[in-house]
Amino acid sequence: MDRLPAPARQLLTGRCSSFLTMAHIRITEASGIPLLGSLYFGIIDRGTNILQVRPSCGCNLNCPFCSVDAGPESKTRATSYEVEMEYLLGAVEEIARFKGEGVECHIDSPGEPLMYHRLPELVAGLRGIDCVSTISLQTNGTLLDEAKIAALESAGLDRINFSLHALDPAIARVLAGVDWFDIDQVTEAARTVARSRIDLLIAPVYIPGINDAEIPRLIRFAQECGAGKRFPPLGIQKFEHYRYGRSPKGVKAQSWWQFFNRSIKPWEEESGLVLRLDAKRDFGTVRRPFVPLAFSKGExxxxxxxxxxxxxxxxxxxxxxxxxxxxxxxxxxxxxxxxxxxxxxxxxxxxxx
Incomplete structure (x- = not known):
């Protein structure tokens, strides 16, 4: 513990140990709960050819920088949601048809998407929608093993965005917020993904003062394991403070200028990689009409x-x-x-x- 950065030591000693019992809501077509309008589940349309597909919102980690205070030790979360797969696929097909050809379905969650027990079936179902060209997944990797990776590969998953924030075992455990976090298991899962037909993108959150030395190590890891066959190998994220999220004590969010010029630029010079990503160039993201609004602000x-x-x-x-x-x-x-x-x-x- 002594070799950890001081902010990381504070995180380890200041961990919350209270647990909340959450209500679990299963959202089906019969429930009468639509799949547009919520940040927590269903489909999010941000005016591009990418649809965020959120089948559930549970999480198995307690990351101290979580933007939504998810996980088993959450102080604010009261409910978890799980969407019936057939209901979700029907809604995606309808909105994808409205968006047109070349839609990317990005399966994410305010938690860990792999906690959705029908995930490979969901990927296969999305692959069967005519307008969908790319299927991607965000995950912390703790629930991945060879069998699950093979199932996702067979189902037609194109890319995994791997939320990996440190390679040092102690720092990685602190940033996962759970004592059982096994960095060797997670990195082996990342290597297995890279060996498959699924593209691997390492997506750490840079938290100033905590994982500074880890980002260059993650860049080298991405290069060595074969990430980025069709998409960029890395997508380094900027830490932000959120109203309902968690923030490590003493950590101040950078401005975008600081992030790009004091952090990203030196890492680019050291690694020889382009780390400042462009949504259109790197992922084919283009503007598409929004699904029409049902309400107006102030109504x-x-x-x-x-x-x-x-x-x-x-x-x-x-x-x-x-x-x-x-x-x-x-x-x-x-x-x-x-x-x-x-x-x-x-x-x-x-x-x-």
Missing amino acids: KVTVEIRAPGWIHGEMLGVARNRVVSVYNCEKESGQVRVKIVSTKHNIYTGMPV
Whole structure:
């Protein structure tokens, strides 16, 4: 422990040990809960040819920099969600048809997507949708083994974005937030992915003062293991503070100028790799029309409460075939009049009026 950076030692000694019992909601077509409108599950459309596909939201890690405070030691999460696969595929097919040819389905989650027990079937189902050309997956890698990688490969998965933040075993455990984290198992899974037909992209979050020395090691690891056959080998992410997330004590987020000029640029010069990624050049991302908004900001609408929200004090309402996250909601059923406060990316939030 003495050899860890000081901020990492603080994380290790300051770990939370409280656990919350979460409600688990299974979202089916019969549930009456739509798959557009929520940040937590379903489909997110950000106005490009990429659709974020979120089949569930559980997580097995307690990363101290988690943007959404997910994991078994979460202080704020009240509910987990799991979407019926057939229901999800039907919604993706409809939206992909609206988007047109060349859609990428990126399977992610505010947690760990591999906790979805029908993931290979989901990938195979997405592969069968005419307008879908690329299927990618975000994962922390802890649940990957040879059998699962082979199943995902056979199903037609194109790329895995591997959330790997350190190679030093002690720092890696701290950044995973669990004592059982095994860096050898995770790196072996990454190598197995690289040997398969699935492309591997190493996607660390750079946390200033904690994993500075680890990023160059991860760059070399990506080069050595054969990442990036068709896509870039690395996608280094900038640490940010989020309202409902976790932030390591004493860590300050960089500006984008600092991130690119003081961090990315020196790593590029040292490695000889292009680390500042371009969405269009590197991933074929292009603008596409948004699914039309169902509400306008400031509009008042009546929603039907259908399920508890993801955080305490939140409920999920439904109106116009969209989910609306209603904050500070005291009603657990029935109708609530709300004012829409945000509609960005077809994600709707409201407050009771």
